[in-house]
Amino acid sequence: MTGSEADLHTIENDNLASLVGNLKYIHTEVIPEGIVSQPVRKSRKYSIDTIVRWPFIIRNPPELLSAGSNFTTQVDFGPYTTFDHGVATNVVQQDLIARYGSFFGIQEQSGDSRFAYDDPYYWFSAAGFCPNLPWGEKGTPDAPSPNCMKYADNNLVVGGLCSRSKGIMIGPTGDKECTYAYGPWKSVRLDDLAGLTQEDCGGGRTCTGYEDFRRNCANSTYKQKFDRVTRRPNSVGFCVEYDIHPACETNCEAAACLALPEDARELGLPFWRGRCDVRRNRIRVARLAAAFDGGPSGGSGGPGGLLDDSLSSGPGGERGGEQGGGRGGAGAALAPGLDVS
DSSP states (O other): OOGGGTTTOOOOSEEEEOHHHHHHHIIIIISOGGGOOOSSOSSSGGGOOEEEEEEEEEOOOHHHHSTTTSOOBTTTBEEOOOEETTEEOOHHHHHHHHHHOSOEEEEEEOOOTTSOOSSOEEEEEEOOSSTTSOTTTSBOSSSBOTTSOBOTTSOBOOOSBSOOSTTOOOOOOSBTTBOEEEOOEEEEEHHHHTTGGGSBOSTTOBOOSHHHHHHHOOOGGGSEEEOTTTOSEEEOSSOOSEEEOTTTSSOTTOHHHHTSOGGGSEEEOGGGOOTTOHHHHHHHHHHHHHHHTTOTTEEEEOOOOOOOSTTOOOOOOSOOOTTOOOOSSSSOEEEEEEEEO
16 A cells, blocks of 8 residues: 555555565566556556554454354454455355454465465455445435345344444454454555665756656666567666566466576566565565564554575464464464555
């Protein structure tokens, strides 16, 4: 998301990710120059410029977590629901929400051939008000669209967020309409995290942001991208944050990718290089975690170990964790690692 949206956004009918899941999405779906067909632009894909983190408390409905439901996932969660423009796109998941309530889902991610990582990471889903209709067609909980879905007892699906009042974090009860709550957010600007604002933009000044970097960066080595036909770097009239060789784009282990020298596989800022390298991906995750914990690129809104210079240029028993996954018996799960880009 853009940083300006953090205070305006109510988290419901949304998908979220752990630290690793978020960086993986940005690295594979947002910043590669080859997947965006608009060379003249002022922002990244979807205008993403910020990663935002909220602390969550989650308590899913006991009926969902019971041994007989067969839908318990990772001990304390329900199955993952894909949301697109506020709609639960899988009708089966809509049926589960109608049956069990507005549950918080999880999906373990691993084995993406585009991104080297040796531990699982997670995506999450937060079922909310009127999950069968897109944003703009739902109405409000007080004045809902007549087409909004209902629970099996014929009551309106209001959603799992326990309180819609800003600054009030009510602990979830596990009732079908009170399964999660979240607290004040913290944010990290991608421009700062990636070192883009440390780059020279001419006139004795550093770049102010993505658009300034793209138009004015002084380092000519950034003014190239991979040609999709010749598979060679081509000079362009703008600066590129990141691009990856077509041979490596979909599979780090492809023979054609492995045949390339490591320094010929990627272009752009040093921070993003090494998408096919587990260690470098771990360093990026550590950098992001450090930024949230008070590093120079972090910010806030309301009440480790792997760092080096190689990336820079010049839910159960009440628990928490970076991945946002709690383990234990049925109860509340504190998940401070859920991040939205």
